[in-house]
Amino acid sequence: MGRDNGRMERAFGKLFRERQIYHRSEGIVRFVKLSARTQILMATVLGVALLWVAYASVNVVFKEQIIVSKDQERRDQEAAYRRRLQTAETAYDQVNALNYIYSREFEATISGLNRQHETLRALVENKSAADRRYDALAKTLSEVGAPGGKEPGSTNRLMIDPVGREPTPRQSRTSSLRDEALQGIMNQRVAEGIDDDVLSTMRRETAELSAKQVVLMASLEEDMRYSIREMSQILNHTGIDVDTLVERHRLSALADSSAATGEDELTGQGGPLIPVQGVAGGNAYFKSAARIEGIYEELLTLNSALESVPLSTPIKVRHRMTSRFGMRWDPVKKNVRAAHKGLDFAAPRNSPLVATAPGRVTFAGRRGGFGNTVEIDHGNGFKTRFAHMNRITVRAGQTVNLHDQVGLLGSTGRSTGYHVHYEIHYRGRQIDPLKFIEAGRYVFES
Numbered sequence: 001m002g003r004d005n006g007r008m009e010r011a012f013g014k015l016f017r018e019r020q021i022y023h024r025s026e027g028i029v030r031f032v033k034l035s036a037r038t039q040i041l042m043a044t045v046l047g048v049a050l051l052w053v054a055y056a057s058v059n060v061v062f063k064e065q066i067i068v069s070k071d072q073e074r075r076d077q078e079a080a081y082r083r084r085l086q087t088a089e090t091a092y093d094q095v096n097a098l099n100y101i102y103s104r105e106f107e108a109t110i111s112g113l114n115r116q117h118e119t120l121r122a123l124v125e126n127k128s129a130a131d132r133r134y135d136a137l138a139k140t141l142s143e144v145g146a147p148g149g150k151e152p153g154s155t156n157r158l159m160i161d162p163v164g165r166e167p168t169p170r171q172s173r174t175s176s177l178r179d180e181a182l183q184g185i186m187n188q189r190v191a192e193g194i195d196d197d198v199l200s201t202m203r204r205e206t207a208e209l210s211a212k213q214v215v216l217m218a219s220l221e222e223d224m225r226y227s228i229r230e231m232s233q234i235l236n237h238t239g240i241d242v243d244t245l246v247e248r249h250r251l252s253a254l255a256d257s258s259a260a261t262g263e264d265e266l267t268g269q270g271g272p273l274i275p276v277q278g279v280a281g282g283n284a285y286f287k288s289a290a291r292i293e294g295i296y297e298e299l300l301t302l303n304s305a306l307e308s309v310p311l312s313t314p315i316k317v318r319h320r321m322t323s324r325f326g327m328r329w330d331p332v333k334k335n336v337r338a339a340h341k342g343l344d345f346a347a348p349r350n351s352p353l354v355a356t357a358p359g360r361v362t363f364a365g366r367r368g369g370f371g372n373t374v375e376i377d378h379g380n381g382f383k384t385r386f387a388h389m390n391r392i393t394v395r396a397g398q399t400v401n402l403h404d405q406v407g408l409l410g411s412t413g414r415s416t417g418y419h420v421h422y423e424i425h426y427r428g429r430q431i432d433p434l435k436f437i438e439a440g441r442y443v444f445e446s
Contacts, residue, residue, distance in 0.1 A: 016040050102198060109206045116213050119289045123220055126296050130227070130303050134443075137307055140402050142444035144313040144354070210285070217288055224295045231302045235309065237439045240426055242302075248380045249305035310356035310384050310433070311440025312402065314422045315409065319347035322419060325432035331416045341430040342385070342423035349418045351409040353386050355400040356422075356436075364396050370421065371413025374406045381428075387421035388413050 016039040022031040034042075235242045313319075323331070323344035330338040359378035367373040370387035374394060377383050390410020400406060411418045424433045 016043070102202075105202065109202065113206065113209060113213075116210065116285055119286065120213055120217055120220075123217065123289065123292055123296065126300075127220055127224060130224075130296070130299050133303055133307070134227070134231075137311075137402075138444040141312050141440045143403060144316050214285065214288070217285075217292060221288075221292045221295060224292065224299050228295070228299050228302055231299075231306055234439045234442055235302075235306065237442070238309070238435045239431060245309075245380055246298075246301055246305050249308065250301055252379055305380060306443075307402075308357055308359075308378050308380050308382065309436065309439075310378060310382060310424055311436050311443060312354070312356040313345070313437050313440075314353050314356055314384075314386060314420060315345050315347055315351055316354055316403070317347055317351045319345045319351070321434075322346045325434060332414060342387075342421050343433045344419045344421055346417065346419040347409055349408075349410060350390055352405045353389065353407045353409055353420055354403040355406055356384055356402070357382065358401050359384075359399075361394050361396050361398045361400060361406070364392050364394055364398075366412075369414035371415065372407065372410065373413075376400065376406070381426050383425040385421075385423040385425070387423075388415045388419060390418075 016036040018036055019034045019039070020031045021034060022029060024030070232242050235245065321343060323340055325343060326340060327337055328340045330336040353374075355376055357376075357378045359376040359382075361374060362377045362383070363373065363375040365373065367387070370385070372387075372389035372392050374386045374389065374392055375383060376385075386406060388409075388411055389407040390412065391408045392406070393408065394400060394404075394406045409418055409420050415421075422433055424431055424436060
């Protein structure tokens, strides 16, 4: 150890031996004496300075790198934040766009379903109104009972059901309509190319509801067609041409409307073509509704025409048919065959006689062998005649409704006893009233 110290001292002594620095200026020589201690101190100061410079340099270099690294990290964080923000904004825009699509499709769906519902509701109300008119006619006709003046029995059906009713609509047709409606709705899109679970569920449920409406509409159409066939069969039973009657009634109603308003025609229509749009239904649904509306107009016209046809018996109280329509032995001249153009109903004297359909009285007075007579014009070519009355209770020009009293039963004119002679004229030709009474009986017994 001492030996090592001695070596170090000798090394320091050689390295930092005393030195003199000479300096000559203006002929004068000066010198500075540097001792070993002074040299060591200067070396120490110089070493510390060098170390400080080295440390500062290294520190500056590394600090710059740290700053650069931190700055890069900050820029990376900012970029990542911007990416996340852009991703969030994109997602937000997508959600907003999807919500907008949902809103549009939902509004279109609700709007379409509402239009379909209102259309269906109007058709159902129209059909109900037609049914009420028919039921009211049946109820009024039932007041006079059967041709013999008896109350109708629950099992005494005069006519076989003329129209075989099938399930409304048939099961196979129901399935076909439902499938067709479902397919039609599912193929419609407010936003093409978007088929997520929410839209698919909404479209499916909308299609199911719309399909139910289509089936209900088909059922309504079937009921209307059945009613039309039933009324047509009733009128066919009377022997008149139904198409001619309906057309005459339509023209008569149009003429009455024109006369009431002072217009020559009431058939004008127009307006821009605005196709029906909407997810729920589309044009097919409303085309069906338009077709059913046409069927309803036909039903309404036929129903109205039926109300103008004299289907009732002319006497409400209990009575007996004493003579039918056609050839018979004359009741006055017993041995003579003669044509009888009406029906005779016997009942007690002064039994009330009633109009068999709405109309206007065209004659009220005495008419030869008919005695006291009332004649009523029911429109559409129909007229009725009541003869042999004891007293007339209406006047010419008076309007009467179904079952309004027109007179009292008697035996005036060429008569053998108390009865009423009842005739129906159609387009100037006398036809058998019994067919009309039987058709009327079907109405209130069906």
